Amino acid sequence: xxxxxxxxxxxxxxxxxxxxxxxxxxxxxxxxxxxxxxxxxxxxxxxxxxxxxxxxxxxxxxxxxxxxxxxxxxxxxxxxxxxxxxxxxxxxxxxxxxxxxxxxxxxxxxxxxxxxxxxxxxxxxxxxxxxxxxxxxxxxxxxxxxxxxxxxxxxxxxxxxxxxxxxxxxxxxxxxxxxxxxxxxxxxxxxxxxxxxxxxxxxxxxxxxxxxxxxxxxxxxxxxxxxxxxxxxxxxxxxxxxxxxxxxxxxxxxxxxxxxxxxxxxxxxxxxxxxxxxxxxxx
Numbered sequence: 001x002x003x004x005x006x007x008x009x010x011x012x013x014x015x016x017x018x019x020x021x022x023x024x025x026x027x028x029x030x031x032x033x034x035x036x037x038x039x040x041x042x043x044x045x046x047x048x049x050x051x052x053x054x055x056x057x058x059x060x061x062x063x064x065x066x067x068x069x070x071x072x073x074x075x076x077x078x079x080x081x082x083x084x085x086x087x088x089x090x091x092x093x094x095x096x097x098x099x100x101x102x103x104x105x106x107x108x109x110x111x112x113x114x115x116x117x118x119x120x121x122x123x124x125x126x127x128x129x130x131x132x133x134x135x136x137x138x139x140x141x142x143x144x145x146x147x148x149x150x151x152x153x154x155x156x157x158x159x160x161x162x163x164x165x166x167x168x169x170x171x172x173x174x175x176x177x178x179x180x181x182x183x184x185x186x187x188x189x190x191x192x193x194x195x196x197x198x199x200x201x202x203x204x205x206x207x208x209x210x211x212x213x214x215x216x217x218x219x220x221x222x223x224x225x226x227x228x229x230x231x232x233x234x235x236x237x238x239x240x241x242x243x244x245x246x247x248x249x250x251x252x253x254x255x256x257x258x259x260x261x262x263x264x265x266x267x268x269x270x271x272x273x274x275x276x277x278x279x280x281x282x283x
Contacts, residue, residue, distance in 0.1 A: 080134045085135070097136060105133075110253070128165075137151070139151060162248075185199050247283065
């Protein structure tokens with residue numbers, strides 16, 4: 001026990017020799033420690049900021065924000081408004097002419113070349129398939145009162161993919177040039193109603209071109225017939241003119257009743273101007 005008392009006496013003596021700081025000193029030390037911590041934090045922020053700036057400038061100025069993509073123009077619709085067709089007033093037709101219903105993928109039908117395309121073995125064809133088609137048949141008079149020959153004009157408009165639209169008239173020219181002249185034999189009805197063996201000659205040519213729109217062609221189809229036995233000319237021959245006009249991705253085919261070439265060119269040019277309202281690219 002004496003040893004424990006001696007130890008406690010020594011500890012008491014040592015503690016008495018220790019100088020404890022006053023309350024004011026303790027408050028001062030706390031204030032100084034807070035200031036050092038604030039300085040250290042501020043320094044760390046500066047270092048981090050400088051490092052970020054170095055990263056941004058090491059390879060040059062920081063990349064700008066990517067620009068928003070430009071707003072593209074509204075796509076041209078595939079359908080063709082009926083307002084693009086010739087109107088009765090354009091050709092002096094009656095008010096209730098017949099509108100052909102809209103038809104997707106309806107092919108262009110060059111009826112004036114049918115004989116050549118069906119009898120020729122060289123693979124002549126117009127392979128382009130339209131995306132949309134619409135047509136009209138313009139007639140004289142009204143449904144209640146038609147003349148004996150009411151037909152005035154038929155028109156179809158076809159929309160193609162751009163390259164196909166350009167190819168249509170290019171291929172049409174090639175077909176006309178390849179068709180040239182074809183002679184077939186068969187029976188025709190002569191004057192008085194008798195059937196006569198005949199030689200019928202078909203000739204195809206380009207009557208006019210490059211007069212309207214981005215491209216244009218008038219195809220001429222002439223037909224003549226002679227008696228196969230005597231060579232005597234027979235009735236039943238004649239000529240037809242068919243106009244084609246391309247504006248952008250649109251191609252129109254116009255079949256008149258009997259308009260002369262200058263009049264047909266004028267009508268076709270008017271039709272081409274009207275197509276500007278729906279073509280891609282626009283006029």
